[in-house]
Amino acid sequence: MEKIRNVLWSVLKKNHLERRLKEAMIFVYYEEIVGEKLARVSKPIFFRGDTLFIGVESPVWAHQLLFFKTEILEKINSFLSFPLVKDIRFQVCRLNGTKKTISEDKGAYKVEIPHKKKQMVYNIASGIEDEKLRNKFIELMTKDIEFKIKRGESIVHSHRQEHGGTH
16 A cells, blocks of 8 residues: 555645645744754745745845855755755845734735635645644645735646636
8 A cells, every 4th residue: 555645745746736845844944954043033935936035134134144045055955855946035024923014015915715726735735744844835835826816827727727627
């Protein structure tokens, strides 16, 4: 009998979600990857292609971390066992976890994610044993779907679009 782990990885690869899971691992294990000192003044905030954007508390820290950019990149990619991140950019932002107020985030609006998409994410995530990683994976996948809906992208896989939409 095939292990659930192997089945999960094959499903993730088939649905091109393996990369998302690896990205989620960076968010969950960031302190373990870069060390406590760097994690106190920085945190990963988002990916754009192969570039990881890391939030820092101040322009001074952004400049200082430029000196460690190559080392951070190597630590992240060696943790993942393959080079997922090609570049790192540092961006000044709040790290204390406070949420933006409505007036600060005027362009945001709530997007309704179709139930089938939510269910797909939860079904895939159910095979992830590590609770923190599972929750981060769900959060990232949900944000990705919301982003695609806001941009007007189809969230139906291309192989299904050819056959008249979802089945």
